[in-house]
Amino acid sequence: MTGTKFGREMAILRGIAGLIRTRLKGEILRSAVHMAPLVQSPAVLSSLPADGERLPIYTSMIVFFPVKFFLLIQFVVIVALLWDWYRRRLLQTRLAQKFALEKQAIEQRFRELFEQAPIGIALEDPEGKLLFVNPALSSILGYERNEMIGMSCSRLSDEATCAGEQELLKELESGLIGTYHLQKQFIRKDGGRIWGRVSVSRLTFQTPGAPVVLALLEDVTERYEADQKLKEAESALHELPSRLIAAQEEERQRIARELHDDIGQRLSLLMVDLERLIYNLPSSAGHVSAEFLSLLQGMDEIATDVHELSHQLHSSKLQHLGLQSVLKELCLHLRQRDLRVVEEIRDVPELPSDAQLCLYRVAQEALNNVAHHSHASVVWVQFSRKDSTVRLKIRDNGRGFEPSKATSGLGLASMRERVRALDGDLMILAAENHGVEIVATIPLQSKVVLRKAG
Numbered sequence: 001m002t003g004t005k006f007g008r009e010m011a012i013l014r015g016i017a018g019l020i021r022t023r024l025k026g027e028i029l030r031s032a033v034h035m036a037p038l039v040q041s042p043a044v045l046s047s048l049p050a051d052g053e054r055l056p057i058y059t060s061m062i063v064f065f066p067v068k069f070f071l072l073i074q075f076v077v078i079v080a081l082l083w084d085w086y087r088r089r090l091l092q093t094r095l096a097q098k099f100a101l102e103k104q105a106i107e108q109r110f111r112e113l114f115e116q117a118p119i120g121i122a123l124e125d126p127e128g129k130l131l132f133v134n135p136a137l138s139s140i141l142g143y144e145r146n147e148m149i150g151m152s153c154s155r156l157s158d159e160a161t162c163a164g165e166q167e168l169l170k171e172l173e174s175g176l177i178g179t180y181h182l183q184k185q186f187i188r189k190d191g192g193r194i195w196g197r198v199s200v201s202r203l204t205f206q207t208p209g210a211p212v213v214l215a216l217l218e219d220v221t222e223r224y225e226a227d228q229k230l231k232e233a234e235s236a237l238h239e240l241p242s243r244l245i246a247a248q249e250e251e252r253q254r255i256a257r258e259l260h261d262d263i264g265q266r267l268s269l270l271m272v273d274l275e276r277l278i279y280n281l282p283s284s285a286g287h288v289s290a291e292f293l294s295l296l297q298g299m300d301e302i303a304t305d306v307h308e309l310s311h312q313l314h315s316s317k318l319q320h321l322g323l324q325s326v327l328k329e330l331c332l333h334l335r336q337r338d339l340r341v342v343e344e345i346r347d348v349p350e351l352p353s354d355a356q357l358c359l360y361r362v363a364q365e366a367l368n369n370v371a372h373h374s375h376a377s378v379v380w381v382q383f384s385r386k387d388s389t390v391r392l393k394i395r396d397n398g399r400g401f402e403p404s405k406a407t408s409g410l411g412l413a414s415m416r417e418r419v420r421a422l423d424g425d426l427m428i429l430a431a432e433n434h435g436v437e438i439v440a441t442i443p444l445q446s447k448v449v450l451r452k453a454g
Contacts, residue, residue: 120217128153142189158185195224256313267303323356324348344382366394374398395437
């Protein structure tokens, strides 16, 4: 092909050179005819000798030399221009050949990339019909490549899993966005379903008949299923503390019922029998009677402790009298330990049972810590409601503790889990020798707070 183009260009050049030669010959002939009178007509010249007399001189001249010189210069310029044009033409031809070879190499690399890519690639028209697909895409979806050409993309995916894609397509076609990504479910030819991550881009060139949308599809079924299992495991792990707390409350209630209905009743009957035995003792057995009375007093204390333990494990008052009553009772028990209690517990709203139980357990644990560990002289108990949340704040002036050193305590962990299970927040402010402040906040509009804990 190169030799043909070169021969054609040399023929053109030879034709132009012939025209130039013809033109040069014509110019020479015309110049000769034009100068003929000068050759045949003598020119009269005069000279002035020393004595001042004019002498005529007859001569003839041929002036071909200036004309030939001009034509030679003109010929040289034309040849130079032709040589420059030829060199430019030759350079353009070589550049065009080089560009064609590079274009062919790029197209070949692109085709290899398109054919051998590990992810699915498709070119679509504005209506969503497939124009080109690579082997990876046909393999992912189980079709032959020729089957997919002209197929609508909507037939290949489950529209229920890609809500909002139509709006993204409109924005893509209008140029508002250049690309978008989403994850949706695709339907294989055999009816099987896979999950794929799609990247859709709008091509920058807009030539007639050219595809305008490039779509890349990656099969992420295994990753999606693994993510789902991980989410289920995280959800189960998230619900585990709540279930453990619910199971703990059920066990507390069972033990409290056993203590109250079984052990408490048996202790009461034993005390009645002991009192009857003391009443029937003879008057001469005074020292024996005193020992029985001491035993009776000890049994009465045990019965009281059992009743108190049963109440701590499960407060029936919480169910029948509400949160405000049991919080005041907890404050009363602290006063019996010679602690000054400043309480602000008024207008407690009616709360779901799980919210009441959560706040009761937080208050019970916090006040128990104050009584046994803080060495405080004053404790403040405050209950308040603001907007759609309720807040319980307990503060003391005891010796406090370093929060970073209290990570192993079950009491604080239990309080955190109880509050978190209701979508609440537990804040603990503590420092050595500066007391402790515990603030539990629970949203009333949480869906979790509407469920019963167990």
